[in-house]
Amino acid sequence: MLKRINKAIVSKKNKDVVTMANAMFVEKSSKLEAPFVARNKDVFQCKVWNVSFESPASACDSINAWAKNETRGMIDNLLSPDLINSALTKMVLVNALYFKGLWKSRFRPENTKKRTFVAADGKSYQVPMLAQLSLFQSGSTSTPSGLWYNFIELPYHGDSISMLIALPSESSTPLSAIIPHISTKTIDSWKSMMVPKRVQVILPKFTAVTQTDLKEPLKALGIVDMFDPLKANFAKISSTFSLKLILQFVKTVL
The missing domain is CATH 3.30.497.10 (Antithrombin, subunit I, domain 2)
Incomplete structure (x- = not known):
């Protein structure tokens, strides 16, 4: 195996x-x-x-x-x-x-520019961000405590591998509030809730x-x-x- x-x-x-x-x-x-x-x-x-x-x-x-x-x-x-x-x-x-x-739907280099990113410490930073408007599988749900968040699938060129991203619906909700809720079972449930939507994706370059x-x-x-x-x-x-x-x-x- x-x-x-x-x-x-x-x-x-x-x-x-x-x-x-x-x-x-x-x-x-x-x-x-x-x-x-x-x-x-x-x-x-x-x-x-x-x-x-x-x-x-x-x-x-x-x-x-x-x-x-x-x-x-x-x-x-x-x-x-x-x-x-x-x-x-x-x-x-x-x-x-x-x-x-390589992303299946690629980010164009000319669309990358510095934008405001709010970090976990609450401070704002100017960082390079990728951006594109395209069709992606996405959806939204909430944690048992009622915190809503969105999720989106960014597939790679081969279609067999993709990146899943979760983001709190409210900017005042820290990412740390939804992380304990995310598990293999949670991610499996996302698949049944995803629908194709035209979405403006702005993603920071990160390590x-x-x-x-x-x-x-x-x-x-x-x-x-x-x-x-x-x-x-x-x-x-x-x-x-x-x-x-x-x-x-x-x-x-x-």
């Missing part, structure tokens, strides 16, 4: 540039079990790189250089030395996904960076033993070092 998903994500049928890369950075004095390495290579096309975690800064440089290369320079600071324990860290698993797509601890989400999926030092068993990964606990996080740059 994972092989099929990976193949579908990077398929050239998407007409968008999508690349996925996986790597295992392992303490150079350690050796991984051959079946584990072979399985990861087969399913994830995952390579193994040897580093010395005794030198956190050097190890981070190697990992960050790999991430920068695989994401075409977009992610150049994935890991910081303070996340590595020189005595305890034995392995770092890294996944990098790079996407570059988004977020870091998420995966420990609780994984536990919610039933993956709990790996976080219990008394139950965790990673013997099939390596017999030369003892893995007791794996802490995972994901860092996303958009």
Whole structure:
């Protein structure tokens, strides 16, 4: 299943540039079990790189250089030395996904100009904004507390991938008020409410960076033993070092 998903994500049928890369950075004095390495290579096309975690800064440089290369320079600071324990860290698993797509309905460069943007802190800033008038799938709904917001779908050229944007209907409503309401279930419900409308879209150029601890989400999926030092068993990964606990996080740059 994972092989099929990976193949579908990077398929050239998407007409968008999508690349996925996986790597295992392992303490150079350690050796991984051959079946584990072979399985990861087969399913994830995952390579193994040897580093010395005794030198956190050097190890981070190697990992960050790999991430920068695989994401075409977009992610150049994935890991910081303070996340590595020189005595305890034995392995770092890294996944990098790079996407570059063209909008199906393109924004013309000449329509981009500085406009007023109100940030989360309530302050107004002049920032470059894209603009276009076109036909988009869109709709509106409210949170259980009665806060109304609009949503719109901006498809990419390949039609298989799109960006969904939500915006409070009232300018006085902060985005943070509707974020807790948005989930996979919420987004699925948007699809049934969307209708084609001619919409004037004004969108700021932006960069988004977020870091998420995966420990609780994984536990919610039933993956709990790996976080219990008394139950965790990673013997099939390596017999030369003892893995007791794996802490995972994901860092996303958009």
